[in-house]
Amino acid sequence: MPTSAVGKLSVSPTRTAAESREKEQELKKESRKTQNLLRGDLANLSFVGKPSTLLAKCWEIFCLFLISMANTILIGMQWGDEGKGKIIDVLTAQADIVVRSQGGNNAGHTVIHRGVKYVLHLIPSGILRRGKICVIGNGVVVDPVALVAEIDGLHKLGIKIDKNLFISSCAHLVLPYHRILDEQRELRRGRIGTTKRGIGPAYGDKAARTGLRMSDLMQPIVFSKKLQAKIIENNRILQALGAKPISFREVNESYLAAGENLRPFVANTVVYLHRAIERGKKILFEGAQGTFLDIDHGTYPYVTSSNTTAGGACTGTGVPPHRMDRVVGVMKAYSTRVGEGALPTEDAQLTQRLHSLGREFGATTGRKRRCGWFDAVATRYAGMINGTDELAITNLDGLDHVDPIRVCVAYRLNGKRLDVPPCDACQLANCEPVYEEVRGWNTSTRAARTFSKLPAAARKYLRYISELTGAKLSMVSVGPARGETIVL
Ligand code: GDP
Numbered sequence: 001m002p003t004s005a006v007g008k009l010s011v012s013p014t015r016t017a018a019e020s021r022e023k024e025q026e027l028k029k030e031s032r033k034t035q036n037l038l039r040g041d042l043a044n045l046s047f048v049g050k051p052s053t054l055l056a057k058c059w060e061i062f063c064l065f066l067i068s069m070a071n072t073i074l075i076g077m078q079w080g081d082e083g084k085g086k087i088i089d090v091l092t093a094q095a096d097i098v099v100r101s102q103g104g105n106n107a108g109h110t111v112i113h114r115g116v117k118y119v120l121h122l123i124p125s126g127i128l129r130r131g132k133i134c135v136i137g138n139g140v141v142v143d144p145v146a147l148v149a150e151i152d153g154l155h156k157l158g159i160k161i162d163k164n165l166f167i168s169s170c171a172h173l174v175l176p177y178h179r180i181l182d183e184q185r186e187l188r189r190g191r192i193g194t195t196k197r198g199i200g201p202a203y204g205d206k207a208a209r210t211g212l213r214m215s216d217l218m219q220p221i222v223f224s225k226k227l228q229a230k231i232i233e234n235n236r237i238l239q240a241l242g243a244k245p246i247s248f249r250e251v252n253e254s255y256l257a258a259g260e261n262l263r264p265f266v267a268n269t270v271v272y273l274h275r276a277i278e279r280g281k282k283i284l285f286e287g288a289q290g291t292f293l294d295i296d297h298g299t300y301p302y303v304t305s306s307n308t309t310a311g312g313a314c315t316g317t318g319v320p321p322h323r324m325d326r327v328v329g330v331m332k333a334y335s336t337r338v339g340e341g342a343l344p345t346e347d348a349q350l351t352q353r354l355h356s357l358g359r360e361f362g363a364t365t366g367r368k369r370r371c372g373w374f375d376a377v378a379t380r381y382a383g384m385i386n387g388t389d390e391l392a393i394t395n396l397d398g399l400d401h402v403d404p405i406r407v408c409v410a411y412r413l414n415g416k417r418l419d420v421p422p423c424d425a426c427q428l429a430n431c432e433p434v435y436e437e438v439r440g441w442n443t444s445t446r447a448a449r450t451f452s453k454l455p456a457a458a459r460k461y462l463r464y465i466s467e468l469t470g471a472k473l474s475m476v477s478v479g480p481a482r483g484e485t486i487v488l
Pocket residue numbers: 076080081082083084085086107108109110111112362363394395396397398477478479480
């Protein structure tokens with residue numbers, strides 16, 4: 001629309017009579033449209049029966065309430081590896097469906113059950129519980145070869161995967177040239193410290209509208225044709241970077257074979273999820289990575305390439321915001337980060353202590369995680385972005401013999417106190433934490449199964465960091481196993 005036309009409708013102070021009539025008619029049309037929309041909504045409501053009496057109306061509202069209390073988004077409140085896998089596994093007991101909405105096999109979610117350690121990368125952690133359905137949503141980037149390997153690995157551990165997994169036909173594919181490009185970029189200045197799984201380049205292709213999707217892989221002729229063009233283009237880039245070109249024939253063969261393996265799982269997951277919601281099924285949206293690795297809200301450029309925050313659960317699955325009922329934020333009792341980028345509360349002594357206990361090694365790459373004190377500036381901001389209703393605090397036992405314990409309550413930058421993290425990476429790197437010290441508890445918390453069984457100092461610490469974050473504490477984890485959990 002030309003700008004002058006916009007100006008005429010909205011700001012012209014001297015409207016003619018004809019223009020006024022036109023405007024009035026436009027408004028009437030709009031109002032009719034709104035009424036039709038509302039009628040449409042009421043028609044949708046009548047799926048539980050036409051409300052003829054007050055009782056029926058109440059029942060209808062109650063049914064909607066039951067359905068609307070069903071869906072939970074679980075997200076990481078820090079820099080990833082908060083213990084989401086463990087909490088998902090616990091919460092799956094109350095869910096029917098567990099859905100991944102973003103990220104790819106950069107994620108590593110650890111679940112320990114009956115002494116067996118499972119590390120999930122692409123498959124939702126809910127797969128470990130019998131009778132639960134798992135969905136890989138449209139927002140996930142899927143490396144089909146890695147996914148087949150993950151399915152095979154789980155089979156070997158006795159986990160059945162057949163009718164309990166769906167993969168969105170709209171999910172984008174990670175291809176070998178994505179991985180090599182990722183590796184090549186990591187050799188150069190300005191490295192991010194990625195997992196080298198090709199995640200950034202795959203999302204790059206998606207945003208550039210040049211990506212291949214699961215639906216392409218399901219049509220071998222279409223896939224091969226598109227792949228050939230992509231490999232010709234990417235081989236030029238790889239050669240310019242000094243990397244070896246890749247063979248179309250080899251990639252084509254291995255991807256088509258993986259595609260055939262995955263064919264039974266590929267579906268329109270949007271329709272599946274919406275029908276499930278209509279039938280009152282409870283859905284758990286499994287976040288990967290953490291708030292400060294979010295492409296928009298994280299410590300850019302030291303982030304991953306997807307929306308790891310609560311909004312990503314909607315775009316990455318096609319389930320609208322009004323169907324989401326609660327957001328559970330998972331955070332460690334301290335902070336960790338793997339890869340480059342600022343971690344304002346990083347502490348060498350705490351890092352060494354946790355590593356010497358055999359803790360804080362990456363689940364995907366095995367890299368040592370950097371460790372630091374609990375950062376309430378970060379988690380408060382994460383609470384804001386995600387609308388966190390409830391908190392699950394993990395790894396409390398990591399602080400069992402640490403005394404005193406420091407908590408970052410603000411940052412100081414150029415002599416000024418900050419209560420929210422700055423957007424700029426250099427500024428964040430220059431922030432100095434303002435600490436408060438609290439008493440440690442100097443005893444093991446591993447055996448506690450109720451909140452009251454925790455030492456008083458641990459209870460005080462948990463309440464303190466929840467209050468600083470601004471959400472209700474609902475779960476505490478005192479060990480990696482399913483049972484080592486306190487539900488409040
Ligand atoms: P995720 O990516 O958020 O699922 O987390 P990871 O699995 O990558 O990393 C969390 C690590 O902490 C894993 O090794 C878990 O087994 C472990 N873990 C989770 N909760 C607890 C806990 O409360 N105590 C201990 N000791 N380990 C925990």
